[in-house]
Amino acid sequence: MSEGKEKKPAEGQGEAPTEANPLREGMPEERTAAPAALVIFGASGDLTRRKLLPAVYNLALSRLLPGGFAVVGVARRPKPDFADDMREAVNKFSRRRPIDDAAWGELERGISYVQGNFDEPETYKALGAELERLDKERGTGKSRVFYLAVSPDQVPGIVRGLREANLVTPAGAGRNGDHFERIVVEKPFGEDLESAHDLNRELGSHLAESQIYRIDHYLGKETVQNLLVLRFGNTIFEPLWSRQHVDRVELTVAEDIGVEGRGKFYEQVGITRDIVQNHALQLLTLVAMEPPSSWDANAVRDEKVKVLRALRPITGKAVLDHTVRAQYAAGVVRGEHVPGYREEPDVAKDSKTETYVALKAHVDNWRWSGVPFTLRTGKRLAKRVAEVVLHFKPLPHGLFRGQDGTQPNALVMRLQPDEGISLRFAAKVPGSGMALRGVTMDFRYGAAFGSSTPEAYERLLLDVLRGDATLFTRSDEVEAQWRFIDPIFAGWASEHAKVASYPAGSWGPEEADALAAPRGWRRP
Numbered sequence: 001m002s003e004g005k006e007k008k009p010a011e012g013q014g015e016a017p018t019e020a021n022p023l024r025e026g027m028p029e030e031r032t033a034a035p036a037a038l039v040i041f042g043a044s045g046d047l048t049r050r051k052l053l054p055a056v057y058n059l060a061l062s063r064l065l066p067g068g069f070a071v072v073g074v075a076r077r078p079k080p081d082f083a084d085d086m087r088e089a090v091n092k093f094s095r096r097r098p099i100d101d102a103a104w105g106e107l108e109r110g111i112s113y114v115q116g117n118f119d120e121p122e123t124y125k126a127l128g129a130e131l132e133r134l135d136k137e138r139g140t141g142k143s144r145v146f147y148l149a150v151s152p153d154q155v156p157g158i159v160r161g162l163r164e165a166n167l168v169t170p171a172g173a174g175r176n177g178d179h180f181e182r183i184v185v186e187k188p189f190g191e192d193l194e195s196a197h198d199l200n201r202e203l204g205s206h207l208a209e210s211q212i213y214r215i216d217h218y219l220g221k222e223t224v225q226n227l228l229v230l231r232f233g234n235t236i237f238e239p240l241w242s243r244q245h246v247d248r249v250e251l252t253v254a255e256d257i258g259v260e261g262r263g264k265f266y267e268q269v270g271i272t273r274d275i276v277q278n279h280a281l282q283l284l285t286l287v288a289m290e291p292p293s294s295w296d297a298n299a300v301r302d303e304k305v306k307v308l309r310a311l312r313p314i315t316g317k318a319v320l321d322h323t324v325r326a327q328y329a330a331g332v333v334r335g336e337h338v339p340g341y342r343e344e345p346d347v348a349k350d351s352k353t354e355t356y357v358a359l360k361a362h363v364d365n366w367r368w369s370g371v372p373f374t375l376r377t378g379k380r381l382a383k384r385v386a387e388v389v390l391h392f393k394p395l396p397h398g399l400f401r402g403q404d405g406t407q408p409n410a411l412v413m414r415l416q417p418d419e420g421i422s423l424r425f426a427a428k429v430p431g432s433g434m435a436l437r438g439v440t441m442d443f444r445y446g447a448a449f450g451s452s453t454p455e456a457y458e459r460l461l462l463d464v465l466r467g468d469a470t471l472f473t474r475s476d477e478v479e480a481q482w483r484f485i486d487p488i489f490a491g492w493a494s495e496h497a498k499v500a501s502y503p504a505g506s507w508g509p510e511e512a513d514a515l516a517a518p519r520g521w522r523r524p
């Protein structure tokens with residue numbers, strides 16, 4: 001779905017699918033965007049280096065960027081060699097390496113940097129002048145995407161600065177094919193319901209909702225979108241997708257890394273705000289939502305919001321039975337001894353910040369009544385894996401002797417790594433008897449489509465340029481997420497809920513086992 005006018009790609013833009021390059025399938029020419037400048041606030045930061053510029057480069061390499069395109073970085077420190085630094089970052093973090101000199105050379109000609117403090121009007125004046133230059137010299141057509149790769153408290157000030165400098169106006173919604181002004185806001189969106197609501201109101205006072213793109217990069221992951229295709233692009237799964245057949249749903253977002261030098265950020269945020277409020281709840285909504293009437297931004301988001309509203313609140317004493325929070329202690333990860341969270345730089349020695357959360361949620365609606373959704377996420381767990389598992393109900397009656405060893409059917413959707421889908425079922429062990437064994441039927445994304453699938457940020461940046469908000473979070477959606485999360489924090493405080501401990505490299509604290517009882521968590 002797109003609100004702006006799509007420009008027909010010029011000759012050579014938008015690659016046609018070929019047998020040699022199956023990745024382009026489903027990326028037909030209409031995915032090419034209209035000319036625009038991408039302005040990145042926070043351009044000297046980690047996200048820009050590791051994710052944004054590599055994504056821009058890969059879009060350029062796939063010739064999915066418009067002819068008139070430019071990148072303007074904005075940050076506080078002087079960066080005379082910004083383009084060179086970005087080249088180095090791309091060489092390090094791009095999924096396709098080494099860098100292609102021709103593709104980079106063309107992109108580099110449109111890369112510039114505006115040094116300035118976000119608090120000062122001069123920064124926006126200088127940015128305005130740079131954008132005018134780019135309109136003339138690079139043909140960016142007065143259209144801009146302002147990507148706010150900054151902490152949430154800086155968002156209102158930047159939007160006000162842009163508005164006062166007339167760089168964004170509600171008229172920049174880009175309707176009727178006019179030029180557009182769009183703002184991308186990174187997660188976490190606020191720190192609780194109240195701050196998210198205030199931020200929505202502040203953004204809404206300067207811009208139309210259709211200009212605001214709240215990004216959650218999990219939605220840009222190919223395999224996360226494939227969840228929707230699995231459900232709604234096939235006929236065989238959906239009839240099983242309900243309380244009649246599903247015993248429980250299990251979601252895991254596990255990382256083996258720690259806070260990676262982001263101790264200060266983590267002390268403010270913790271994993272509930274970093275992962276549960278956004279990535280994990282997004283996965284839950286995609287698994288639980290009803291089929292939307294169309295692949296349209298509002299139709300899809302309407303259905304997701306309904307799921308969030310149907311989540312049974314976890315309040316007061318219920319937090320003790322339905323949640324576990326914990327922090328990693330020193331341990332061994334991939335054969336290496338690693339320090340505990342409290343020994344990380346910029347972390348308080350008596351920190352209570354959670355680096356692991358497990359919870360048992362219920363979606364109180366017709367489809368899911370009585371089905372627990374168990375969710376766990378943590379830093380410094382045994383391995384990096386994100387997956388969604390539908391555990392089906394056990395057999396009502398055991399027909400075969402020797403099937404005791406088999407487990408109920410399970411559909412495992414692995415989001416990363418080794419992206420794919422597997423179905424566990426029972427098979428007969430060859431021989432004269434009737435012994436059964438659990439086996440799996442495996443689909444691997446890499447084997448089917450090639451190993452270098454586009455990164456989430458590629459997809460999402462292209463969607464912003466095209467004006468497609470389907471994979472972005474709407475204002476009511478982000479508030480509904482906080483409405484579920486806030487009472488958990490309140491309950492932890494009022495019930496003095498303990499912060500458990502787990503050794504780095506383990507699967508989390510023992511206390512979490514009770515949430516998945518009697519069958520236990522799956523070992524991915």
Ligand SMILES: NC(=O)C1=CN([C@@H]2O[C@H](COP(=O)(O)OP(=O)(O)OC[C@H]3O[C@@H](n4cnc5c(N)ncnc54)[C@H](OP(=O)(O)O)[C@@H]3O)[C@@H](O)[C@H]2O)C=CC1
Nearest residue numbers: 042043044045046047075076077117118149150151186187
């Ligand atoms: N890093 C990641 O992997 C992810 C990050 N995010 C989100 O993205 C956002 C940015 O994260 P990240 O890149 O890690 O943050 P960093 O701390 O690495 O970068 C912050 C950027 O903001 C700039 N900045 C801060 N204050 C000012 C100011 N007053 N004036 C001008 N520039 C300023 C800094 O410039 P300078 O250093 O020059 O002062 C720097 O470029 C956060 O909201 C984070 O939650 C989301 C998903 C993943």
Ligand SMILES: O=C1O[C@H](COP(=O)(O)O)[C@@H](O)[C@H](O)[C@H]1O
Nearest residue numbers: 187217255257274275279386416
């Ligand atoms: O948003 C974030 O996500 C990353 C995990 O992303 P992934 O794509 O590697 O799964 C996480 O490490 C980080 O703490 C968080 O801010």
